[in-house]
Amino acid sequence: MTDLDANGHELRSGLRYPWPQPPDSGQVLEVAAGLWWLRMPLPFRLDHINLYLLRHNDGWVVVDTGMNTEQTRNVWDRVLTQVCAGLPVLAVVCTHFHSDHAGVAAWLSQRFHCPVYMTASEFQSLHVKFPADQPPGWDFLDFYRKAGVDDAQSMEMFAVMSNAHFLPAPLNHYRRLREGSLLQIGGRTWQVVIGSGHSPEHACLYAAEDALLISGDQVLPRITSTVGVHATEPDADPLRDWLDSIDKLRALPDSVLVLPAHERPFFNLHQRLDQLQAHHAAHLALMLASCAEPRTVLELVAVLFPRLSGRFDELMALGETLAHANYLLAEGSLEREEEQGRYRYRRAVGAARAAAPLKVF
Structure with a gap:
């Protein structure tokens, strides 16, 4: 039997999960007023990414997009009709440049003639073509x-790496997000909190009044985000950036509902930050011992x-x-x-x- 806390939330590894099951692939679930969780399929063992739809005036703001595949575009066609009720996408926010997050940002932007928001380093990385x-x-x-x-x-x-899945549609414009940028969306103020290590300048969105954090890949509840060195920068030190970002995120309250890019939304942010820090400390110790x-x-x-x-x-x-x-x-x-x-x-x-x-x- 699954352990529950006093509010009926599932407990696992010190984290609290408000929803015992995610929505089905391609389906949505409202997680806060005017904020919908969309489960977009991926063609990998990690078979999904969580996208978020934010209602704003007479339209929608989309946070992350899914990969540049026909399957993704087909899901969007259905969601735009059935969930968004034909109302337009007013803006796209990309937490970072990876293909599952920014894959069809350009397609949505062209379809609705809407802006795309991301940080400068992520926009530049999007255009480092393999x-x-x-x-x-x-x-x-x-x-x-x-x-x-x-x-x-x-x-x-x-x-x-040459697989077309990993090549987002080209994007020719963006509006820059910076640390502390404020986005007014649907009656909420979202503050941009920058992390790095998994990607150069990853944008998380924090709504203080409603205690919500759209964390992208910067904080995931069960799996750990890849922190890697690649041929483009062989002497990079992304793990230092990642650990610094963990310390930075501790400034956010532990009470936030974390809305991650994979797995399920959860509470107990600080517990998860402790776990992520301990994971990498263990790998460092094991490497030294070896x-x-x-x-x-x-x-x-x-x-x-x-x-x-x-x-x-x-x-x-x-x-x-x-x-x-x-x-x-x-x-x-x-x-x-x-x-x-x-x-x-x-x-x-x-x-x-x-x-x-x-x-x-």
């Missing part, structure tokens, strides 16, 4: 070789992520393993050496040292 119509460059192959991946496996990863002898990134992937299925999982796991390695390198807790074109990581001897200077060539 060269899907070209063979991978030397830099791509070099990045994965240094991680311990052979070229055949790298080509399979390249094919995964580096008494030199290890490649690929060897460390097997330590941190022992159960993977398919190239997509391997791709995400490799990026996240590198994020932890780069964090520890910057802390001086790991050392890195190159041997026969591969990086190997070893626990630093003695106390943590100052970070090494940037190697230019």
Whole structure:
């Protein structure tokens, strides 16, 4: 039997869930006055994304859009007719640039001649086009070789990233969101709270008076958002940004209803932030413990992520393993050496040292 709190909310892992079940795929559920939760299907093992529809005057504001697929557009056609009652979309807000969040932002904008709101870094990242119509460059192959991946496996990863699912429709305009920006939507004031690590400048929306937080991928209740290093910026330190963002989000009240991009809405924000912080602390400790002898990134992937299925999982796991390695390198807790074109990581001897200077060539 499911444990319930005094208000009848489901309890699990210290979090409270007001709704025991999500809406069916492609269906909606009203979670607050004028605020609807839309369950949009995805063509992956993670088979959904949560979008949010905010009623505003004689129309709607959409938060996130789903992927750039025919299935997504078909669901939108039905929702716009049956849920939105033919009223127009007045604006689109994208929490960040990833394809499941911004995939059809341009399509909705063109259909309704409406603006798209997002942060500057997310808009710019949306336009860093992956060269899907070209063979991978030397830099791509070099990045994965240094991680311990052979070229055949790298080509399979390249094919995964070249999938059209991951290519949002081109967007030629936006209206910029900044930290602290205020959006007046449907009688509520939504404040923009910026996080990073999962993406460069992720926008969460916080309505203080109603204690609501649309968290996108910045806070999820059961799974952890990918925090990864990729070939476009091999020396990035996104985990530091992610952990800093966790500390920043603690300034929000624990009582907010968190409306995430995946899984179900929940209460107990601070408990979840504690869990996310502990998750990464455990991975950092495990990586250090595994580096008494030199290890490649690929060897460390097997330590941190022992159960993977398919190239997509391997791709995400490799990026996240590198994020932890780069964090520890910057802390001086790991050392890195190159041997026969591969990086190997070893626990630093003695106390943590100052970070090494940037190697230019």
